[in-house]
Structures are given as C-alpha cells and as structure tokens.
Amino acid sequence: MSNPIWAPLLAELDRWGTEGRRLRLWLRDDDAIAPSPQLDRLAALAEHFDAPVLLAVIPFLAQPALCERLRSAPLLQPCQHGAWHRNHAPQGEKKSEFGSHRPREIVIAEIAAARRRLLDLFGPALLPVFVPPWNRIERDIASELPELGFSGLSCFRHFSFAAPRGFCVLNTQIDIIDWHGGRIGRPAPAIAEEIVTELTRRREAEIGESPLGLLLHHRDHDAGAWAVLDALLGSMVHHPAVELVGLRQLFSGLNTA
Template sequence: MTRAATDSLWLPLETELDRWSAAGRRVSLWLRDDDAITASPALDRLSALSQRHGLPVLLAVIPMLAEPSLAAALRQMPSLLPCQHGCWHRNHAPAGAKKAEFGAERAANDIRNELREAKARLGDLLGPALLQVFVPPWNRIDPAHAALLPDIGFRGLSCFRGYRLGAKGGPALVNTALDIMDWRTRIGRPAADLVDEACRLLAGLRAEASGGAALGLLLHHRDHDEAAWAFLEGFLARAFSHPAVAHGDPRRLFGL
C-alpha cells in the first residue's frame, strides 16, 4: 500500500477524533483477546504489540483447556491480563440456535457448579494474576446466569455490544464493540471496513451524554492472519497519536 493510500485509509478516523477534541472529550481505547490456552508465537506477538503501544490486554483464558505453558509465558508478559473465558468453551445450545455455553436452557445449579470448578482450576494455574472478570464464549450468557456471577466471585463481565444485564443485575459490564475478524472466512476483515465501523461507533459514543467513554476491540490472537495484525498495528499507532484517545486499562474499566 502506498503512503497516499495509507493516509487516505486513516483520514476518516482522524477526522472523527478531531470532533472529539473539538467537543473537549476523550475516548479510552482498550483490547480484549479471547480463546487463550497455551504459549505460542501468536501469543508472543500479542504481548509485543501490547508493550509496543503501552496498552494492557484483557486475555480471556479457557479454564479447562489452559496448559501450564500458558502460565509460564504469562509470568513474562505482564501486559497480558488473564481472566476466565467460560469453562470448556462447549456449545450447549439446541440445534439451530446460536452457539452458547451458558444459555437459558441450562440449569442454574449446573452453571454455578461448572463455573466454580473452572474458576478454581484457573486460579490454581494462574494465581493472583487472574482478574475476576468473566467472558462467556461467543459473547453469550443468559441474563439469569449472569446474575449468578457476583456470588461466585466475579466482579466484571465482558460480552459484545448490545448485551445488557437483566433485572437481577450482575457484575460490572464492559462490552467490546469492534470485532476485527470475519468469522465466515476466519480471516481479518478489510481495514477500510473496520475503520468505517470504528468511526460509526465513535460517533455514537460521542453523541451520548458527556463523561467517560470507551471503545473495546475484540481480538483472537490464535486466528489472526497478517491482515489482522497489520490493521491492529496501524489502528493503534494512528489512534494513540491523537490527543482524543486515552490508553484503556481493563483493571480501571472494571473498577478492579
């Protein structure tokens, strides 16, 4: 891609961020990465990206699949902040329904017991580095099950934009909003499409009441192709060069 094409790609983002500055506002940019289970070159690359941009990453780890090599690697990767990603990452949804590990069809006692077992295993593996944040596989958890999370010890919950807690509440909810992967083809989405969507999301946040605002990007380091990594590098570099963007730390966002 030529320099002119690169500048053209990021121009809409810079224009939208200029509007934030003109309004006297800033947005926190943060990252969540799902499906971690083991040490790998891709995990090394995620850690390097995190450190290069000074941006901690909420790393959602599958408890019952996580390997000791992951714990060893994370001890050398302080900017990757592990949390619990479901239990087994198994689909329990009925045939024809969207995938979910914690759908309404499952009994609350089964959910409670499974979560506690998985939480204990992950705590034994990762120790005090583990954040008390829960990330459900496929970003789906029935609100009645989400209401169980505080009693199990979770202080935060992260799904995807549009998810809301039910009448019985739950832990602090901070959703991601921009998924960089195309799951139909399992490759990184086109950068121009991602920039366009990011601008629409930022404009929506800007239109809301004044105060703190955060935009979360959803990553899957195990599945990233070169297009996904290249977008992340370019997006983060451009975003953090703008005064309207702050570094979002998951610990602060969840009040931990």
C-alpha cells in the first residue's frame, strides 16, 4: 500500500497524465569533494532508481580519488561547483562566492582556473555546467560563462539572466534539507505539499515542459533526508507522467528557469 503522504502528489500527477503532460524530473547534488559512505549511498540510490544526478564538485577541494570513485558510478555526472566554495560577501549579506565583492577580472580568472582543474581530473566526463555555491551569482558574471566554455548554469528557483542562444539555465526547485531548522531532512508532508503546489501552478497556468529539479547535499543528509528522498523517488519515478531524463539531453537546447 502506498504511503498516504504522497497521495495528493500522485493525484496531481494523474491529472498531468490525463492532460497528456509529462514531468521531467532531475536531481542535482552539491558540494562533492571526495569518496565517502554518503557518496556511496547517493550512488546506490541513483542506481536503484536509474536516476542521473548532476554532481556539483568543488574544484579546488576535489580529491583525485573522487575521479576514481565516479568511474564506477556513471549516473553521478560531475560539473563545476564554484571554485573554493568561499564566501566573499561582507557580514550581514547573504553568502556568495561570485557576487560583486571582488574585481570582475579576478572572479572570471578564478572560475576559468577552477574549470581547468576539473577538466584535468575528469576530462570529457565533466559536464559544461556551472553551479554557483549558495545558488548565487551576479548576472554580469553569469554572462561570461559561455566564453569560459560552459553551456549551462543551474541555481535555485527563479534565477535567470539574458542568456545567449544555446546556453541553458536550468534551476532546481525543491530542497530536501531544512537549513535553518537544524540542517535536517525536511518532513515528507512539507515536501509533498510544495511539489503539489508547484505542479498545480504549472498545470493551471499551462506552463510548458519545464523540468522539476530536486536539490540534494549528500554530505549533509541525515537519516530523515535519505528516507524522504527514497520515499519521494519511489512514489514518483514509476508514474507514467514522470520521466527521469538524461542530463546531457536535459541541458541541450533548453533555456528555462
């Protein structure tokens, strides 16, 4: 018997199916640096659900052993997560590594150097997608990303900028961790309600095939976060209105927030 917590979500997905709509579901996991039992658990979850995961790797903290580990976890696909994951915002402002707090040329050079390090580690396995720490980046810096070799950017929810043709902005919408309430997994009812609200909004507004992104942080997951993630994917991935799409396909030719 399915968990009643997810019943409203499944009912909304049934409505999507009745209307011939499909939900492209995808996963992003941030702050990867090294092999760990938590990373093993993420790899096992990805394999169990056949779910590709965009693995945002911190370039200057990444250990070569991570590259070795990912060779046996092909569903965990690396991309660039900032440079050092350092906050350069002054006290009292929201954290940001790529805000307006440093000279632009220094920031651009740092992103380029960080990309070179990841290319040295991962080679062609590295997806040309940039994920800024704390999901924040100044728009004038974002506009430089195509020239640095990136074809995609991923933040959270409503970030966008005047991206050139062929450059993809694809954000996550659902964070499974309660960062302000103790850095713990969010309760399943809250996540279910949030997803239902988002899907209902899209359906009623007749919004097109905009993907829904789940935001993960394997290094910070407690038992509750893992349990919710497993239950959520178990409820959604087998629904006929849901598609777990490949990341290269997802970031190809798509330009949506």
